[in-house]
Amino acid sequence: MSQAAKTNYILNLYPTTKLLFTLFIALSVFIVPTYWYAYAMLPVCLIIAIAAGQGKEFITLVRNGLLILLVFIFLMQAFFYPGAQILWQAGILKITQEGILYGLNMTSRILAIGSAFILFFRITSVKDFVYSLEKLGLPPKGAYVVLATLQIIPEMKKQTSVIMDAQKTRGVETEGTMMVRAKAFLPTISPLILSSLASTEERAITLESRAFSAPVKKTHLYEIYKTKHDTVVRIGMLVALLILIAGRILL
Amino acid sequence: MNSVIKISNMSYKYPTGKVDVLKNINIEIEKGLLYAVVGPNGGGKTTFCNVLRGFIPHFYRGDLRGEVLVNGKNIVESTLGELSLSVGFVFQNPFIQISGVKETVFEEVAYGLENLGVHPDEIRTRVEAILKLVKIEHLRDKNPFELSGGQRQRVALASIIVMEPDILVIDEPTSQLDPQGTEEVFEIIQIMKEKGKTIILVEHKIELIAEFADRVILLHDGEIVMEGTTQDVLSDEKALSYDVMLPQYAMLGLELKKRGVPLRKIPITEEQAVEEMNWWMAERGVRI
Ligand SMILES: Nc1ncnc2c1ncn2[C@@H]1O[C@H](COP(=O)(O)OP(=O)(O)OP(=O)(O)O)[C@@H](O)[C@H]1O
Numbered sequence: 402m403s404q405a406a407k408t409n410y411i412l413n414l415y416p417t418t419k420l421l422f423t424l425f426i427a428l429s430v431f432i433v434p435t436y437w438y439a440y441a442m443l444p445v446c447l448i449i450a451i452a453a454g455q456g457k458e459f460i461t462l463v464r465n466g467l468l469i470l471l472v473f474i475f476l477m478q479a480f481f482y483p484g485a486q487i488l489w490q491a492g493i494l495k496i497t498q499e500g501i502l503y504g505l506n507m508t509s510r511i512l513a514i515g516s517a518f519i520l521f522f523r524i525t526s527v528k529d530f531v532y533s534l535e536k537l538g539l540p541p542k543g544a545y546v547v548l549a550t551l552q553i554i555p556e557m558k559k560q561t562s563v564i565m566d567a568q569k570t571r572g573v574e575t576e577g578t579m580m581v582r583a584k585a586f587l588p589t590i591s592p593l594i595l596s597s598l599a600s601t602e603e604r605a606i607t608l609e610s611r612a613f614s615a616p617v618k619k620t621h622l623y624e625i626y627k628t629k630h631d632t633v634v635r636i637g638m639l640v641a642l643l644i645l646i647a648g649r650i651l652l
Numbered sequence: 653m654n655s656v657i658k659i660s661n662m663s664y665k666y667p668t669g670k671v672d673v674l675k676n677i678n679i680e681i682e683k684g685l686l687y688a689v690v691g692p693n694g695g696g697k698t699t700f701c702n703v704l705r706g707f708i709p710h711f712y713r714g715d716l717r718g719e720v721l722v723n724g725k726n727i728v729e730s731t732l733g734e735l736s737l738s739v740g741f742v743f744q745n746p747f748i749q750i751s752g753v754k755e756t757v758f759e760e761v762a763y764g765l766e767n768l769g770v771h772p773d774e775i776r777t778r779v780e781a782i783l784k785l786v787k788i789e790h791l792r793d794k795n796p797f798e799l800s801g802g803q804r805q806r807v808a809l810a811s812i813i814v815m816e817p818d819i820l821v822i823d824e825p826t827s828q829l830d831p832q833g834t835e836e837v838f839e840i841i842q843i844m845k846e847k848g849k850t851i852i853l854v855e856h857k858i859e860l861i862a863e864f865a866d867r868v869i870l871l872h873d874g875e876i877v878m879e880g881t882t883q884d885v886l887s888d889e890k891a892l893s894y895d896v897m898l899p900q901y902a903m904l905g906l907e908l909k910k911r912g913v914p915l916r917k918i919p920i921t922e923e924q925a926v927e928e929m930n931w932w933m934a935e936r937g938v939r940i
Pocket residue numbers: 666667668669673691692693694695696697698699700712744
């Protein structure tokens with residue numbers, strides 16, 4: 402992480418604290434019945450993202466990952482949710498009050514939970530997250546698989562373009578319409594899969610040569626710690642959760 | 653003799669193979685010596701290394717007969733984890749020797765020590781020292797995936813020797829290196845030897861073997877056809893019939909001998925050659 406990251410309180414929180422926050426949001430939108438609360442979680446996440454210096458990336462991910470899905474779901478509900486209070490009708494198409502309400506409820510929750518997870522992965526490095534999981538008892542093999550998979554993805558992307566170029570020089574069309582690209586997909590992907598299968602065996606041997614299964618307890622050169630900020634945030638979330646539940650029961 | 657590895661009547665066949673790739677191997681590896689393993693391609697050198705590290709039979713199954721003792725313990729009864737404490741193995745192919753979970757060369761080299769449970773402070777000191785020794789300090793913050801073949805080979809070597817195993821098995825560590833890099837790797841191997849490590853080195857560069865190795869093992873078609881001191885093996889014409897080059901000085905010496913020049917011994921290094929020639933000329937009353 403960069404020097405700036407080291408001084409950012411939000412980025413410096415322990416990964417499980419950040420995960421708890423995400424779960425807190427996911428839970429709270431089911432406790433609080435109004436959709437405007439759930440919608441309000443988007444700006445909340447955005448503010449946190451901005452404070453962590455990740456505002457732009459956050460917005461882009463929400464837009465690319467959630468927007469179309471939400472619009473689609475909303476329209477589906479508005480048009481097809483059964484209801485009596487008809488607001489607009491044309492032939493068999495009708496929009497009902499209930500449909501709109503249901504659509505708002507559903508999309509607001511998906512948006513809130515989606516944003517919370519996007520926020521989590523924007524402000525938590527995979528390395529930190531896996532480290533905390535390992536501390537929680539995830540076996541080293543599991544931790545390795547998660548880390549290796551995530552590190553290998555950018556490598557795979559590079560390899561894909563190398564293979565694509567190779568296929569192009571052999572006359573395989575790799576650009577153009579969907580159909581053309583679909584046809585190019587198989588010859589591109591199969592060497593990739595074959596080579597990664599072959600390297601699994603080698604990878605296992607490499608790990609062994611680096612004492613992966615040595616009968617001792619591993620240490621970590623890179624360590625992260627919980628600080629008093631984590632405690633404060635966790636207590637804060639607990640209090641907020643209790644208030645929400647109390648409010649739900651009393652009101 | 654203080655032997656760290658003892659192999660008796662060992663033969664091995666790969667699970668997919670039809671014939672034995674190693675045939676009736678008998679050898680004792682003495683502590684603190686540098687053994688060079690030579691032989692033509694496909695002779696079984698890498699397979700031999702895999703046996704020493706226990707990857708055969710623990711990883712590659714196949715059919716292993718005979719007995720292989722490492723530090724007195726049969727490798728069949730040891731686990732790979734136990735063997736990792738005593739035998740370090742640097743592979744022939746530098747492109748696969750990356751953990752795949754580390755973002756910098758520094759962390760990559762530290763990985764084995766983390767697995768060995770070394771305290772982080774000590775890890776830092778040891779990694780620093782090795783980066784310096786292997787001359788890759790300038791690569792410390794680079795992504796291991798983005799290294800050249802030669803750079804990877806050095807990182808691979810560093811990653812293993814930092815773990816300080818007593819026995820080092822090194823399979824063609826200089827295949828991707830330029831002459832300068834090769835020279836440097838041999839210097840590192842020399843330093844390891846001075847630290848008392850037992851080293852089994854597969855290498856084709858015969859001049860360097862002549863200079864650095866204590867003993868030479870010649871593997872041909874899965875058999876140890878020659879074994880002995882570097883001087884004996886590398887001055888013996890018989891090696892040529894097993895497709896192994898002799899050092900140019902040995903070739904010169906053999907040629908001279910054939911032509912009736914009475915050398916005391918066949919030189920295998922430049923130094924010896926100069927010495928022999930001086931002696932011979934002095935014998936004949938030539939002044940220089
Ligand atoms: N995984 C394997 N499965 C089956 N056969 C193998 C395997 N690896 C090597 N062999 C065979 O074993 C024989 C010895 O191979 P080995 O790799 O040990 O040779 P080498 O002396 O290291 O050669 P080189 O100088 O090319 O590295 C070869 O005939 C090879 O085809």
